Every structure is written in C-alpha cells, then in structure tokens.
Amino acid sequence: MAGVWEVFRRERAGAAMQHAGSVAAPDERFAKIYAREQYGRRGESDALWLVPRDAVQEIDEFVDEFDLKYRRVDGYSIRERLREARELAGTSLREVPGETDA
C-alpha cells in the first residue's frame, strides 16, 4: 500500500538540504519519479533526498533545566559592567570611537 516520503531539496551545490514537502507513492520507485517531477522538473534543484516518513526521528523539546545560558550570547550582559569599569577607570565621559551610547 502507499506510503509517504519526505522530500528534501538542495538548490545548488554547497547549499544545505532543505525540506521541500512530501510525496505519497505506492513504492520507492514511484516516490522517486514523483519527487523528480514535483521538485526538480524546472531545474530548481541540484539534488533531492527522499526519506520514508516513518524513518524521521523528531525532537521538538529543548528544556533548559539547568539554565545553561552561559553557552549563548544572551547569557552575557556586558553593557552594565562596562559602564561600571569605565567609571572606575575615569574614562566614562570620554568618547569611544565608533560607539554610540545606547
């Protein structure tokens, strides 16, 4: 009986594969024909990947239990501390080239 294949397409060499859509087909041979027609007939793809839907493993929860934000840029608040450091150094009123005071 028919199955569903998820189709990924690459626009040009070196680009990432991106999910394009899916095709329903009786078997892999037909899935390939349908995917080629549906996602490549105008030369809009350089390569296609077909993956049986059942083979896709999904992860959609990313719980930050331990507040690991020190791994990210938003884990650092530089501005306040920089202001404090400048005041201590007595340079807080000096214009810093290329910086606008926000």
Add this chain to the structure above:
Amino acid sequence: MDARTEEFVAHVQSGGLVESGDWMPDEYRNRLLKFIEMHANSELMGVLPERDWILRAPTLQRKLALTAKIQDEVGHAQLLYRVVEDLGKPREACLDDLVAGKSKFHNVFHYPTYTWGDVGVIAWLVDAAAIISQKALLKCSYAPYARIMRKICWEESFHILHGRDVILTLVTGTDTQRELVQEALYRWWEPLMMFHGNPIPADDDPMVHWRIKSQPNEDARQQFLEGYVPQVWELGLTLPDPKLRRRDDGVWEYTEPDWGKLMAVVSGNGPASAERIAFRRLSRAEVDWVARAVLAEAA
C-alpha cells in the same frame, strides 16, 4: 471555548504557526481541511477547460506551453491533496466527493470556453486573480499550507506571463484575433468579479478569526482591479461594466455582482458544472486500472 482552544486562538492570532502534528481544535482542522480541499479541487478541475485546447492550440510552441501549464496545475492539486491527507482526509475520499458533487471548486472553472481568446483570458486574468489570493495565503497560520503556497506562487508567475503573451499576440494580430480577446473578456468579466467572493467584514469571517485567511475578500478584489483594469484598458479593450471606475481615493467602484448566482454556480449549477464533473468522473473510472496495476505491482 475551553482554555486550550483559547490559547490556540491567541497563538494563531498573534502570528503563531501550526504544524501538522500539533494539537488543533476540531473547528480549525475542519475549516482548514475544507478550504485546502476546495483549493486542490480547483487546481484539478481548472485544467479541464485548458485541456480542451491542447489539440486546438494555434502553434506547436503554444501547445507545449499549455501542456506544461496543465502539468503544473495538476502538480499543485497533488501537493495540496498531500496537505489535506496529513490533516486526515485521504486523497481517494477527496476525489470521490468531488465527482459526487459533495465538495466545491472555484466558480471560474464552472464556465465553458469557446475560443483561443478564452484560453488567453484564463491564463492571464483568472491566474492573476488566483495569485492574489494565493500570495495572501503565504501568511496562513497553517505552516505546511503556507510552504506549499510558496512553490505554487512561483509556478503561477510563469502562467501569467504565458497568458499575457497569448493576449498580446492576439491584440496585435488581425481584427478577428483582436475580436476573440474582446469577446472573451466580456464572457469572463462577471465570473472574474465574483472570484474573490462577497465582501465579508473581517470581524465576522471565521476564516480570518483562525488566521487561515488574512486578506478580506474585498481587499483581494480591489487589488485585482487596481493591478489589471489599467492593463486591460491600455490595450484599447473594454470591460462590460459601465460603473467601473477608479475614485480619487484609489477605491474601485463596480456593479455589485449577483452573489446568489455565485453561490448557485459553485454549488454545481454553473453552465459547465455538470459536464466538467461528469468528465472528471469518467476519467477517474478510465484510469482506475492504472492505479490498481501500480498498487498490485508494489504490493
């Protein structure tokens, strides 16, 4: 409304997106499914008037272009039925309902074609009207539909060019050719003015409430008039509405279409409705053996 539904409404109304595996209220799923099914049906039924002209296309080049356009439209139907299937209704069931007259398709595909002029007007103006609605659907809250719409809009842009090329060739040809375009415009203007539906205030439109649609019907029609009436007029062609004019504030005035007639047409009482549905039923029966052979071989 329960708390979960309220949360869902707040999510979609504030621009949130929904994926096929996400929980969704039954009403949302049903409205979405019916809407996308009608869209898919329209793509599939929309090729029938064009199919009639493959063998009668005036040149080989036109025949090839028309065939390619038809392949695109059938491809759109397949992509859309896939989205419908993931919402819970199998394609076979959609096709059964279509040939049984239980589901709808767009009004413009319920009308006959008489000349090559009709083919030009369909490819140019019907596709132009359709692409206005489809571009607005890029913002649909249901992400799988919005993604497919990106691909569809990309392909439709070729079709409008093809249609415009057909029209320009005819209007720069003989008097008879020019007359074909003018007559076809007269035939298609009423269905085109009905295409985007009767004006419904956004606050009363459940499709806007669920953010399945974000463009009110009248906005779509105004956009169509603004974009295309000047293009028709600049070719020296006329449109069959004496009230049609652009006001100083940019709003187009026109004769109000008969919305009761639109309802009757999309309910299967248009001039070509019965013939088109019968043809779809026949071709479905004729190719049934192909589907069975393919499935038997794959089994």
